[in-house]
Amino acid sequence: MTQETATPVIEVEGLVKKFGDKTVVDQFDINVPKGAIYGFLGPNGSGKTTTIRMLCGLLTPDAGSGRCLGYDILRQSDNIKEHVGYMTQKFSLYEDLTIRENLDFMARMYRVPDRKQKVDKALEELGLANRSHQQAGELSGGWKQRLALAACLLHGPDLLLLDEPTAGVDPKARRDFWDEIRRLSDAGVTVLVSTHYMDEAIQCDNIAYIAYGKKLIDGPARKIPEMVGLNTWRVEGPDLANLAADLEGSDGIEQVARFGSALHISGMDAKKLDNAVNPFRKDKRYTWTSKPAGLEEVFIHLMSGSTDNFAEKKAA
Amino acid sequence: MAFSTSRFLAILMKEFIQMRRDRMTFAMMIAIPIMQLMLFGFAINSDPRHLPTLVEVHDSGPFVRRFLAAMETSTYFDIRGTVAGSRDVDRVLKAGNANFVVTIPENFERDIIRGEKPVLLVAADASDPSTSGSATSALSVLAQNTINSLATGPLSYLASTPDAFSVVAHARYNPAAITSYNIVPGLLAVIISMTMVMITAIAIVRESERGTMETLLATPARAPEVMLGKIIPYVFIGYVQTCVFFILAFWVFAVPFAGPITPFIIGLNIFIIVNLALGFLFSTIAGNQMQAMQMSFFYMLPSILLSGFMFPFAAMPGWAQTIGLVIPSTHFMRILRKIMLKGADLPDIVPDLRALLIILAAVSILAMLRYKRTLD
Ligand SMILES: Nc1ncnc2c1ncn2[C@@H]1O[C@H](COP(=O)(O)OP(=O)(O)O)[C@@H](O)[C@H]1O
Ligand SMILES: [Mg+2]
Numbered sequence: 001m002t003q004e005t006a007t008p009v010i011e012v013e014g015l016v017k018k019f020g021d022k023t024v025v026d027q028f029d030i031n032v033p034k035g036a037i038y039g040f041l042g043p044n045g046s047g048k049t050t051t052i053r054m055l056c057g058l059l060t061p062d063a064g065s066g067r068c069l070g071y072d073i074l075r076q077s078d079n080i081k082e083h084v085g086y087m088t089q090k091f092s093l094y095e096d097l098t099i100r101e102n103l104d105f106m107a108r109m110y111r112v113p114d115r116k117q118k119v120d121k122a123l124e125e126l127g128l129a130n131r132s133h134q135q136a137g138e139l140s141g142g143w144k145q146r147l148a149l150a151a152c153l154l155h156g157p158d159l160l161l162l163d164e165p166t167a168g169v170d171p172k173a174r175r176d177f178w179d180e181i182r183r184l185s186d187a188g189v190t191v192l193v194s195t196h197y198m199d200e201a202i203q204c205d206n207i208a209y210i211a212y213g214k215k216l217i218d219g220p221a222r223k224i225p226e227m228v229g230l231n232t233w234r235v236e237g238p239d240l241a242n243l244a245a246d247l248e249g250s251d252g253i254e255q256v257a258r259f260g261s262a263l264h265i266s267g268m269d270a271k272k273l274d275n276a277v278n279p280f281r282k283d284k285r286y287t288w289t290s291k292p293a294g295l296e297e298v299f300i301h302l303m304s305g306s307t308d309n310f311a312e313k314k315a316a
Numbered sequence: 317m318a319f320s321t322s323r324f325l326a327i328l329m330k331e332f333i334q335m336r337r338d339r340m341t342f343a344m345m346i347a348i349p350i351m352q353l354m355l356f357g358f359a360i361n362s363d364p365r366h367l368p369t370l371v372e373v374h375d376s377g378p379f380v381r382r383f384l385a386a387m388e389t390s391t392y393f394d395i396r397g398t399v400a401g402s403r404d405v406d407r408v409l410k411a412g413n414a415n416f417v418v419t420i421p422e423n424f425e426r427d428i429i430r431g432e433k434p435v436l437l438v439a440a441d442a443s444d445p446s447t448s449g450s451a452t453s454a455l456s457v458l459a460q461n462t463i464n465s466l467a468t469g470p471l472s473y474l475a476s477t478p479d480a481f482s483v484v485a486h487a488r489y490n491p492a493a494i495t496s497y498n499i500v501p502g503l504l505a506v507i508i509s510m511t512m513v514m515i516t517a518i519a520i521v522r523e524s525e526r527g528t529m530e531t532l533l534a535t536p537a538r539a540p541e542v543m544l545g546k547i548i549p550y551v552f553i554g555y556v557q558t559c560v561f562f563i564l565a566f567w568v569f570a571v572p573f574a575g576p577i578t579p580f581i582i583g584l585n586i587f588i589i590v591n592l593a594l595g596f597l598f599s600t601i602a603g604n605q606m607q608a609m610q611m612s613f614f615y616m617l618p619s620i621l622l623s624g625f626m627f628p629f630a631a632m633p634g635w636a637q638t639i640g641l642v643i644p645s646t647h648f649m650r651i652l653r654k655i656m657l658k659g660a661d662l663p664d665i666v667p668d669l670r671a672l673l674i675i676l677a678a679v680s681i682l683a684m685l686r687y688k689r690t691l692d
Contacts, residue, residue, distance in 0.1 A: 053691060056534060057689075057690065058530065058533055058534060058690055058691050059690055059691055059692055060690055060692055077689075078536050078538075081534060081535060081536040082536050084534075086534040088527070088530050088531065088534075090527050091527075092526075092527040092528050092529075092530045092531040093528070093531060094330065094334070094528055095526070096333075096334055096337050096338070097330065097333060097334070101330070101333060104326075105326050105329075105330050106531075106535070108322050108323065108325060108326030108329075109322075109323050109326050109327075109535040109536070109537060110535065110536070111320060111322045111323070
């Protein structure tokens with residue numbers, strides 16, 4: 001598509017953010033093409049929120065530079081804010097304002113033309129038209145998240161920054177949410193979304209993985225397994241729960257995950273993994289196949305903590 | 317820096333809605349002036365009775381006897397005995413045996429009748445000025461009444477001579493005695509200052525604590541839009557407080573309002589806005605609601621002590637006056653006293669208004685510079 005040729009929507013280099021003497025984001029680069037859904041992965045405290053805040057001018061980077069929607073992130077954050085929809089990790093609309101009042105407030109803040117109609121339409125689409133006079137604080141997590149998304153879409157932003165938008169939301173609501181993200185993306189809106197969920201990561205066009213403030217992996221989703229270089233054995237047979245328990249914790253096995261009627265056993269070091277698995281392969285009840293790791297395993301691997309990842313890299 | 321009316325109105329309206337829904341704060345805004353006025357107005361009793369009094373009598377005619385009786389029946393004074401000589405007067409006042417020593421000179425009655433305008437000397441322990449103030453003024457009324465009651469027949473001409481004698485009050489230890497009327501108008505400055513500073517300081521810190529600041533900062537809102545939008549709703553709280561204050565001040569304390577209303581309203585508006593701006597400035601420094609509250613209380617100390625509310629401004633040491641001059645309450649206190657007590661008009665309060673405007677400009681600039689448009 002045209003993604004690769006157009007100028008990137010986000011294009012930053014060497015972003016650094018320190019809180020005290022702790023470097024929370026370290027030399028972060030990213031290049032987000034127009035219309036992409038860019039997944040931003042990383043364990044808790046890895047610096048995702050901090051990075052997103054620097055991109056939309058809420059935090060001043062200690063070093064680094066770049067452009068967001070063509071505006072300089074250091075000097076033109078006013079312009080950036082006009083065209084960005086930012087959904088915060090924690091619900092941050094006014095709980096003591098009603099649903100309508102919140103939407104109306106946001107529409108005024110962004111000087112949305114035809115405010116009244118836009119707000120009515122948003123309420124209609126949300127399915128909250130008949131509850132519009134309820135205070136936002138009374139909504140459940142799923143509804144709050146939908147309201148927050150509606151609020152940051154009112155002004156028709158070109159770039160959406162979504163910080164763990166579906167944390168604590170039920171699977172059905174999450175699916176609806178992602179349908180909406182996909183629709184927006186198709187309409188040309190660029191989306192940078194941080195997430196914790198593997199099933200969400202899979203829906204992204206590109207993935208950036210960050211740990212301890214450093215970006216470790218970045219690329220198109222389909223190339224991620226190859227980049228990570230995870231090796232996997234797939235095993236089928238009876239009584240997988242016991243087998244999983246036996247395998248877990250062996251040297252060379254970093255992850256044992258259940259996929260339907262099979263177990264996927266993965267490790268970074270192919271030799272060590274084989275050594276760990278070989279004793280079990282003698283059991284004729286099971287069928288073992290070696291395969292390249294799929295996206296799922298890789299994401300489970302990435303999300304289950306990055307310490308291993310770091311250690312391997314240092315040792316190599 | 318384009319100012320957007322739309323964003324300013326958005327913040328203004330949001331603030332109004334939140335204010336209306338926060339019943340507790342709203343109730344406090346009304347309760348605080350009532351409480352303060354009652355506490356300061358009554359606890360600091362500016363019109364006390366039965367004050368121990370000694371007399372030094374050098375004339376024992378019927379006028380003097382009647383005058384002493386009138387002093388007792390007035391209930392202001394309890395005559396505890398007599399003293400002899402000014403040494404004695406010093407001693408009893410220092411020892412606190414009496415609050416007043418009234419000296420009636422020789423031939424007092426004869427001199428009145430002769431029209432020689434004799435002097436009635438009152439030595440008052442004014443170290444607690446509110447105790448002595450009204451009693452001293454009562455004394456001269458009493459003496460005049462006594463004269464009027466005696467002014468019959470050949471002496472009737474005395475009744476039409478209001479200054480047949482003069483009362484010279486020596487307010488000892490505190491020459492610029494504050495009277496009750498001085499306290500109550502000053503209270504308006506204290507009340508407004510206290511609540512306005514605190515309410516804005518908290519209103520903004522609360523946004524950070526609730527996390528809504530992140531939404532606000534992610535919008536393109538500029539500092540002046542946020543500051544004005546957050547300040548103006550509370551101007552109305554200031555008006556409500558002023559109304560409550562005056563209802564009580566007139567009704568319970570019968571405080572006069574001698575001057576015209578327009579200069580007062582001009583001064584009031586500027587004063588309210590200065591204090592709101594100051595609260596906004598505090599909120600840019602405070603990290604949480606507790607700190608905002610503490611800063612507001614900390615600010616209240618100098619604004620009560622150094623503004624001329626408690627102690628006469630002119631009697632304060634130079635450094636205290638310097639601090640006092642940068643406190644908005646000092647200037648509003650002057651405006652209030654000038655207008656309410658002395659009947660001053662706009663030209664008389666121009667210097668005070670100018671001072672308030674300078675403070676307002678300085679505070680607003682500082683607040684806007686300090687207002688962070690990031691979460692750093
Ligand atoms: N304002 C702040 N002051 C100090 N430390 C902070 C601040 N914000 C975040 N941190 C720290 O920075 C690290 C990264 O935080 P964050 O960006 O929120 O991570 P993530 O969103 O990936 O969970 C954490 O260790 C967090 O404690
Ligand atoms: Mg986060």
